[in-house]
Amino acid sequence: MEIQPKELADLFLAGEEEKALQLVQQYLQQHSQQDLYHQLLTPAMYRIGELWENNIISVADEHLATAVCDFVVSAAELKRESIKGIKRKAMILGPEGEGHYIGMKMVSSLFKENGWQVHYMGPNLPLESAIESAKRWKPEVVALSAALVYRLPALQQYAAAFRELDFKPVILLGGRAVSIADPSFIREEGTVVVKDLQQLKDWIQTGKEADDDFHFSIG
Numbered sequence: 001m002e003i004q005p006k007e008l009a010d011l012f013l014a015g016e017e018e019k020a021l022q023l024v025q026q027y028l029q030q031h032s033q034q035d036l037y038h039q040l041l042t043p044a045m046y047r048i049g050e051l052w053e054n055n056i057i058s059v060a061d062e063h064l065a066t067a068v069c070d071f072v073v074s075a076a077e078l079k080r081e082s083i084k085g086i087k088r089k090a091m092i093l094g095p096e097g098e099g100h101y102i103g104m105k106m107v108s109s110l111f112k113e114n115g116w117q118v119h120y121m122g123p124n125l126p127l128e129s130a131i132e133s134a135k136r137w138k139p140e141v142v143a144l145s146a147a148l149v150y151r152l153p154a155l156q157q158y159a160a161a162f163r164e165l166d167f168k169p170v171i172l173l174g175g176r177a178v179s180i181a182d183p184s185f186i187r188e189e190g191t192v193v194v195k196d197l198q199q200l201k202d203w204i205q206t207g208k209e210a211d212d213d214f215h216f217s218i219g
């Protein structure tokens, strides 16, 4: 039987790195990396969030689960063959104060899987530094991520600053906070709101913004 998010979440909580990796590698024999992220790892981590919110697990349990998930995401990336040729450039980061980065790593991986060159800058990057780096590297896309709703104003502030750059990168806004926000409040000219990895893949491949809703199920 195919592995379910709940089973994987249990392995994360038990710190079972090797077992989790083994099951993920089996899953990848039949599925894409995007399926792994969207159908399995994201719901597993959302389940960890629910258990944490309801005081069923401790902060230490959540940290251990995150560390195992992080390891699995990185290990799954190593499997990918590199694509040759001229690569378009994407820079991925979270604004100052943002602490969540597993989603951003998945976004980076999806860009790379589609042949892009990626600068994954991680979370909590000060605006001035982010802009200075973008001016040097001139990415075509800047992808910004926020997990907490109260981070949305910072995301908008960053987006506005990147829109001012003369090489006009496309700004993608994503993350848990974006997926639950009303898009009309955050959408601006030159900014694309992306609610999940399927929409991101569609955007990478067609350049079109989706307008459907976002949904995860926890198995």
Ligand code: B12
Pocket: 037, 038, 041, 042, 045, 046, 047, 048, 049, 050, 052, 053, 062, 063, 066, 097, 098, 099, 100, 101, 102, 103, 104, 106, 107, 143, 144, 145, 146, 147, 148, 149, 150, 172, 173, 174, 175, 176, 179, 194, 195, 196, 197, 200
């Ligand atoms: C692990 C975790 C942490 C870890 C993060 C470690 C790390 N290295 O990332 C730590 C312990 C640091 C942490 C801290 C906090 N957290 Co936290 N955290 C989580 C948890 C359990 C999992 C996060 C995760 O990895 N999710 C899995 C990833 C894959 O999902 P994702 O981020 O949504 O990304 C997906 C999409 O959104 C999308 N995506 C993401 N970014 C982007 C960007 C672009 C451009 C695109 C296109 C797509 C995209 O792609 C991903 C793939 O599906 C969540 C639960 C949850 N529902 O997510 C809570 C959660 C997000 N945290 C929460 C809270 C409250 C906090 C704290 C405020 C707690 C505190 N009091 O200190 C702090 C804030 C820290 C900060 N400064 O930001 C709440 C937020 C609730 C709310 N009201 O908004 C949650 C929902 C838990 C809960 N249920 O209460 N957290």
